[in-house]
Amino acid sequence: MSDRRNLCLLVAEVLGHDRLVGRLGATEAGHAVERCLNRIDRAIEGNGGTIVARADGHVDVVFERCDAAVLASCEMLERVLSLPPVSGTRLTMRIGLHYGAAEGDSASGEGFDVARRLASLSRPGQALASGAAVMLLSASTRHFAGTEAIHDADLDKLEWPVYAIGQRVGLVTSVPPSARVSQRLRLRHQQEILFVEEQRPVLLLGRELGNDVVIIDARASRQHARIERRREGFILIDQSTNGSFVSIDGVGERCVKDDEIVLSGPGRIGCGFSANEIERDLVFFDIV
Known part of the structure; x- marks a missing residue:
């Protein structure tokens, strides 16, 4: 395992x-x-x-x-x-x-x-x-x-x-x-596209290779955050040292640390760094 x-x-x-x-x-x-x-x-x-x-x-x-x-x-x-x-x-x-x-x-x-x-x-x-x-x-x-x-x-x-x-x-x-959430959350990291959906209701982000989205940036934690599909929508839960920076179009950026946020999308996630940086490890998301 x-x-x-x-x-x-x-x-x-x-x-x-x-x-x-x-x-x-x-x-x-x-x-x-x-x-x-x-x-x-x-x-x-x-x-x-x-x-x-x-x-x-x-x-x-x-x-x-x-x-x-x-x-x-x-x-x-x-x-x-x-x-x-x-x-x-x-x-x-x-x-x-x-x-x-x-x-x-x-x-x-x-x-x-x-x-x-x-x-x-x-x-x-x-x-x-x-x-x-x-x-x-x-x-x-x-x-x-x-x-x-x-x-x-x-x-x-x-x-x-x-x-x-x-x-x-x-x-x-x-x-x-x-229990059904009809929509899917689409995430794009570099050249990879992943979905949080019925078949994958939990997605893990971090530097550790066992994560679904592997972040290379040293500011990210090994087990940085996870995204869950719940009744109320798609929730990002931060469990990192430096926080997760979530920028939702039309709303602005918020730093989430030891807390959670609803991903209403579209937007960007920075694992340990601002989502407004020009950074190859940014995670882009939207609801489809």
């Missing part, structure tokens, strides 16, 4: 360990959780996932494709649900899925933070996926996602709409209307 890539990230958590400790002791409770984790491992392996962290009833996994992550989630839920109760206590699990940036071979980074947040908001026996992941499902897998986004006080605070995932949650024949 390269240093930074966009992948489908899954976080699974086994629930019920503490209740079992009180009844059976820590050793037997640990064995029961391990049986659940073994079933989860088989679902991951069977669907091509890679485990990057596994401890204390938690598993963090990366998948190349969102379809595989959703199928693995459904299989995990079924496998764990089929286990008999232990001393009258049924162990269960919850899952969070998100499509975003993974940092190397570790379970760190904002993408995993979102997946963990979704897992923590899931009910026992439930899997929740961000709209970023659901939008990348193929037609043959979309029926595993709910037809409508779930709304409650906590989920509505997230940047993405959230959908339930499971064998019988609903039938989706197209990308959920509330």
Whole structure:
């Protein structure tokens, strides 16, 4: 795996360990959780996932494709649900899925933070996926996602709409209307043209070679910024030392540092330098 890539990230958590400790002791409770984790491992392996962290009833996994992550989630839920109760206590699990940036071979980074947040908001026996992941499902897998986004006080605070995932949650024949952004953001850097769209909802910029747009200028950070496709449009999020300079035609230039801005376009982005400079590393953007 390269240093930074966009992948489908899954976080699974086994629930019920503490209740079992009180009844059976820590050793037997640990064995029961391990049986659940073994079933989860088989679902991951069977669907091509890679485990990057596994401890204390938690598993963090990366998948190349969102379809595989959703199928693995459904299989995990079924496998764990089929286990008999232990001393009258049924162990269960919850899952969070998100499509975003993974940092190397570790379970760190904002993408995993979102997946963990979704897992923590899931009910026992439930899997929740961000709209970023659901939008990348193929037609043959979309029926595993709910037809409508779930709304409650906590989920509505997230940047993405959230959908339930499971064998019988609903039938989706197209990308959920509330998650769809019909437009695309076109970016031009030197001779390369890239799009932020349904197939690529997150784009990374920086000096590191693993980025989608590699900036050569020394004023840019290794992981300088990212652009996300959200419900409200295309958002640039700065995570750099020197800031991102965004010039939108008719609006003027703004320096964004540890903050975000809507790219309403057309305009230019300077990674660590003014977007008004004559610079070969400028990134030009417009909405098409």
